Amino acid sequence: xxxxxxxxxxLTNQDKRGYRxxxxxxxxxxxxxxxxxxxxxxxxxxxxxxxxLAHRAGEAIGIExxxxxxxxxxxxxxxxxxxxxxxxxxxxxxxxxxxxxxKDTMRNHTVIxxxxxxxxxxxxxxxxxxxxxxxxxxxxxxxxxxxxxxCEPFFMGGRAxxxxxxxxxSRGLMLVENPMAFWDLIDVWGLHSHHNNYGxxxxxRTNGSRGGVMLRKLADAPxxxxxxxxxxxxxxxxxxxxxxxxxxxxxxxx
Ligand SMILES: C[S@@+](CC[C@H](N)C(=O)[O-])C[C@H]1O[C@@H](n2cnc3c(N)ncnc32)[C@H](O)[C@@H]1O
Numbered sequence: 001x002x003x004x005x006x007x008x009x010x011l012t013n014q015d016k017r018g019y020r021x022x023x024x025x026x027x028x029x030x031x032x033x034x035x036x037x038x039x040x041x042x043x044x045x046x047x048x049x050x051x052x053l054a055h056r057a058g059e060a061i062g063i064e065x066x067x068x069x070x071x072x073x074x075x076x077x078x079x080x081x082x083x084x085x086x087x088x089x090x091x092x093x094x095x096x097x098x099x100x101x102x103k104d105t106m107r108n109h110t111v112i113x114x115x116x117x118x119x120x121x122x123x124x125x126x127x128x129x130x131x132x133x134x135x136x137x138x139x140x141x142x143x144x145x146x147x148x149x150x151c152e153p154f155f156m157g158g159r160a161x162x163x164x165x166x167x168x169x170s171r172g173l174m175l176v177e178n179p180m181a182f183w184d185l186i187d188v189w190g191l192h193s194h195h196n197n198y199g200x201x202x203x204x205r206t207n208g209s210r211g212g213v214m215l216r217k218l219a220d221a222p223x224x225x226x227x228x229x230x231x232x233x234x235x236x237x238x239x240x241x242x243x244x245x246x247x248x249x250x251x252x253x254x
């Protein structure tokens with residue numbers, strides 16, 4: 001039985017405590033490193049978020065997609081967020097060196113289990129967490145988790161639109177790290193979003209090892225996230241698109 005356990009751990013990439021990932025519940029400063037290139041030089045992520053959402057202080061709602069968000073949200077000023085949630089495949093907090101569940105509950109932080117590629121998870125977020133409200137801050141930095149996302153641009157564009165729908169028009173801020181497969185597309189998409197003046201502020205940057213997008217949703221932002229057309233995607237992706245389309249077959253939202 002012991003050998004089976006270690007084999008199962010090896011196959012599922014878990015360590016002895018059941019962790020599957022090197023990064024499990026990263027701190028705010030770890031997220032800051034990932035998104036530094038999108039922040040004004042030398043600016044702290046905490047200050048940036050709290051200052052740019054100052055009009056929502058005490059009422060702000062935050063979501064981490066692809067992570068428990070416990071340590072991340074505990075790094076913000078106490079009371080800045082009214083409520084926060086981390087969305088992860090499994091709630092593994094009891095396996096952490098220190099189980100933050102009680103402290104999370106006191107801070108009004110919750111972990112919702114689910115696959116962010118599935119509409120059923122998004123419905124769960126809307127019904128159980130947002131309850132008719134919109135999020136002021138959405139952050140996604142899955143590190144190794146990104147390797148498990150399908151590389152099909154239209155499928156993932158659809159999911160990006162789902163996350164955009166959850167964001168508030170009151171200068172809602174979204175910070176997203178993207179799989180490398182999409183960097184070319186996202187660079188062009190970022191330029192289009194600037195030029196077409198969609199009622200969005202979009203900043204797209206890569207720093208050589210990470211492709212990030214900062215999006216701010218303004219009052220006159222469109223209902224749907226403006227995406228590249230099939231022709232534009234084909235021009236950028238070329239033949240690679242034929243193969244990546246297959247991966248979408250394994251990731252149908254339900
Ligand atoms: C490497 S950990 C990163 C955790 C956290 N974002 C951090 O930076 O510390 C990857 C996380 O992505 C989550 N994840 C991977 N694929 C996911 C999916 N399809 N839906 C929801 N969460 C996912 C896992 O549950 C895990 O919490």
